[in-house]
Amino acid sequence: MNTGPIQDGLLPSEFLVEASGVPAIAYVRAGLPGSPTIVALPGGGHMARVFYGHPDSRAEDFLDYWLEKSGLGFIALSYPSDHRAFRRHLPDLTVTDWGNAAALMTAEIMKGRGLYGSITPIGWSMAGRACRAFNVAARRLGLKMPGFIALAATPPMPGMVRAEPEGEPFTAEGFWRTGSDDTGLTARNESFLRDINWRETEIISAAAYKAHYIVNTPIRLRGEPNQRADLERNSLLDTIADLGTFAYPEYPFTGVIAPTRTSDARHALTDQATWGFLNSQKLFCEYSAANSISSQAGAWNELRELALQLPSRLCRYVEGGHFFFIGREGAEKSALHVAELCKQLEYLEVMMVQLLNQQCNPGR
Template sequence: MSTGPTQDGLLPSEFLVEASGVPAIAYVRAGLPGAPTIVGLPGGGHLARVFYGHPGSRAEDFLDCWLEKRGIGLIALSYPSDYRAFRRRLPDLTVTDWGNAAAQMTAELIRARSLHGPIVPVGWSMAGRASRAFNVAACCLGLKMPGFIALAATPPLPGMVRVQPEGEAFTAEGFWRTGSNDADTLSARNEASLRDINWRGAEIIDAAAYAAHYIVNTPIRLRGEPNQRTGLERNSLLDTIADLGTFAYPAYPFTGVIAPTRASDARHALTDQATWGFLNSQKLFCEYTAANSMSTLGLAWNELRELALQLPTRLCRYVEGGHCFFLGRDGAAQTASHIQDLCEQLEELRATMGRLLAL
């Protein structure tokens, strides 16, 4: 990508979209007919360019290149932040609002571009919080969504992220200060991320490009944790649980997991398989009870039970690296391979569940 951003900060491949009063920066590349379209949802403090790159970057260092080689399409959506392309500021945007809007944007982009095949959201880091909300909206919109893929992502379970007793730092506009403090200085949080991105010694994203093209300050409620700011209304633990839909197990999608291996991202490396595996088990049980509340499965019961035991490993993959393991040629290629595999696994799982439960 050689052309820089326009005056409003958008790259030539990007454009603004909006749904239910929520704007986003969109990037769309069609895949082969009938192939899945991935919906890339970025984590805290980042634009969705983490999936497709910046001016002057190497295409092979990003997922989009390797997904395209496999015929898989990509819709990448950047949530509204304080990035200069957004004229409207929404610092108190909720997880439910973002999940609903992102699903609506996806449906409209699919219709406008005449795309076919299933859609599979891939949420990195904080974006895992929106898995339930996106799935509910996608079902209402009639989107064919076999499941969700968590990319070192945190599920909609509060209490999994460290919360400072004094709260987080905020900008004057009320955004969670996840971006740079000024044009020339990266926060300690982003300096750590940058070291992780460049961990093999190859400079995938240098400090100047990172500050200019990737990092932003974030709506705090998207973090999915309560009591983050003094005076912030409707941000108790109960309100956070309601927004995330934490215990709405039937509304969760089946979720494939791609986790890192490095100690620098120990929580995801050690817990993602188990936490998302728990939610997958609850989802399977809810579908079973909904379909078989007055009957038994007979011989199919053993197959369903074996399926439940297999889910945590069947739907989990690992890529060597830290929180940004999907950046860089090797990591991006391996992650794209796992995404294709997990898309197939999710489709097969839906078919198996339908056969076993006669849905």
């Protein structure tokens, strides 16, 4: 539970970090020695507090509490928004810039806190857009990252998010207007709040939601083209280049935790197949990069079987909508799935090395 005074909008457990000129609000908790560290990235309009709560909230309603029970370390990063803790605003921040900065922040926090072992980023909603950029930067920095976990997350593929005919609303500063307005919560956020409290037990009140969770967002992080008339280099081709949509070798293998309710029908119906497609492309790229010429029948058959299994092997479901990981039951189940998927991703990493070595060296 987060308690104590709030200074400059930061909770006592939070602090500001910066990398490559990009600031963020960080929350860090060490796990058991040798355990993976989860790096949590929030979606559009929200701070990373969706993963660890607000003052006077119930700790067991949030993912961090249950991840700690599993021994996993935790780093949560809130992207730069119009939150009052940020002295400098970056309304045009790109997905690539955020992914690069978040990976560098992670490396510096790990080193500064004496944390060792692997990391597994989890991205909720819009944060799925940054999976490729984060992975590329993490590899460059020498971070051990077996894979990524998508929580009702949208991959780096434009055209998957509904485009409103009237366009998106913006603040005077150029942020995507995803926070509250002067009259209170917007219709969008009222809908989100109902989704959070869908079990008819109030987890987050309207006042707490407005005060501690919602912010206005850099529009490019949404990962869609032509979002603002005065925004340069935001065509479809520019967006594809920023997301790295077709750079399949640069994607991480991705585990999926998806919702079940009609309130988040797109993720409930498509996440397993969408991320499964990208995992299949990643597997093929790994195979191609191994320069296999001759094939050992046993290894090839295992590789084919693995390709068939990946969509279901790396997918889990939790009852609920877009915020299925908030609330005691959803948070506990989600944390268990995160721990399971970390093991699956680590196992997959080892298996791929073994299978591809057999393919490349059939005599061994």
